[in-house]
Amino acid sequence: MRRRLREFRTDPHAEIWLYPCGMAAIAAVWRALRQHDPSDPSVQFGFPYVDTLKLQQRFAPADVRFYPVGDPADLQQLAELLRTQKIASVFCESTTNPLLTSLDLQSLRQLADAHGFLLVIDDTLAACINHDVLPFADVVVTSLTKYFSGYGDVLAGSVTLNPASRYADWLRAALADNFEELLIDADVEILEQNSRDVRMRVETMNRNANQLAQWLTTQPEVETVYHPSLDAKRFDWMNAHSTDHNGGLLSIVLKNPAVTTPAVFDHLEICKGPNLGTNFTLCCPYTILAHFTELDFVEQCGVSRWLLRISVGIEPIRELQTRFEHAFRSAGSLRDASKLVTG
CATH class of the missing domain: 3.90.1150.10 (Aspartate Aminotransferase, domain 1)
Structure with a gap:
């Protein structure tokens, strides 16, 4: 499964963890992030799938700045925030759900490099083959339940770590500390069969x-x-x-x-x-x-x-x-x- 998922990445050395569903993958990244930075606020850029925002609103430190449109005006507001406020991360989607907005990931990457925050991108709607966001992200989360499976009969998710990220070492360690192989063999078999086409x-x-x-x-x-x-x-x-x-x-x-x-x-x-x-x-x-x-x-x-x-x-x-x-x-x-x- 991991070999097949790497086929859709420009970096063949991308490190992949498998989870029981897409939200479990997002929650794993959140736990890893908060193990490293327990207090700085996060940012949700662009209108997301509902639970991605709720996770940031409800779990400690429960401090999220929300830019729902994700347009150049929101990008400028984020840049202004970063002049005075340290943040832990930006969560976003490519493309967004349900408005199918295209976000400026290149500019978000530049801001992440300049201000030292983690850029987490959910690429579920990239549908595996359409575009690879890993070059822009520190870590990518994907619901494999959706396009990768395609038959609506199995749940799964993945976390893909960009080995070129400046945060790769502590992210790898934090993900490994909290990882448990909960995706059962029967589901992996179905997922492998479904994803062949x-x-x-x-x-x-x-x-x-x-x-x-x-x-x-x-x-x-x-x-x-x-x-x-x-x-x-x-x-x-x-x-x-x-x-x-x-x-x-x-x-x-x-x-x-x-x-x-x-x-x-x-x-x-x-x-x-x-x-x-x-x-x-x-x-x-x-x-x-x-x-x-x-x-x-x-x-x-x-x-x-x-x-x-x-x-x-x-x-x-x-x-x-x-x-x-x-x-x-x-x-x-x-x-x-x-x-x-x-x-």
Whole structure:
């Protein structure tokens, strides 16, 4: 498994630890960090998967500075903070979940080198083959449950240490001190079998998601589509392998969302669930599912409560478009019927 994971890294000597899930990998890095620096605040740069932020908010020292947009203005604010405040780390994702924002990892790396903090990057949405963030990171965390497995039947995560990091020695020691081999043999066997076709699966997902995202922008029911292929600020290094390597995840916000979103979701004939990276397409009302108790706060961060997150699978693209067309028509019929009743 470790040999296969190294195939996706530019550094063949990258050191890899396996964990029972992606959040276990993130928690392991957090414990290692806090063993070395128990008191300085951390930074979350860009809007992340919910538990990554909650971990920093709830576990000692419970002092995190949050820059939810992750744009140049946030980068400037972070640089200004660093003039007066020492920080332990910056956590970020490439790309972000669920808005699929491309972060300026090169500038974050420069700030990390200048101010001596740990840069931790979650590259789950890089989908294994699309781009390698290890050259920018001190340590990379990945949910192998997602694209690497791709079949939705096993949990796993990994921590990849950049051996070129100035912090490699103490990170290696701290990770080793707390490491326990908890990923059971049966799960490793399934993960190995599932990941044999990861390149083929992700190439198909890349292609399907690019086409579906573009198609959705033309649909009158759709207000906004979030996908890296539509991000004019995407960085050149992210397209080093191909400009089509944008990942299989996208998000949409519908017009008149409070009315249309429930109807479209209910009539969308694809699997429903919070996973992603599976070979079958999935949809979930991400914000309501992950942030139900803090919807106002999340909307202040730029994430609509009505956002639908779609993990695109390997089905024929026309089949997926047909299913969305059906859901849009059904929602429109319900809306028209409601107008007649209320009128």
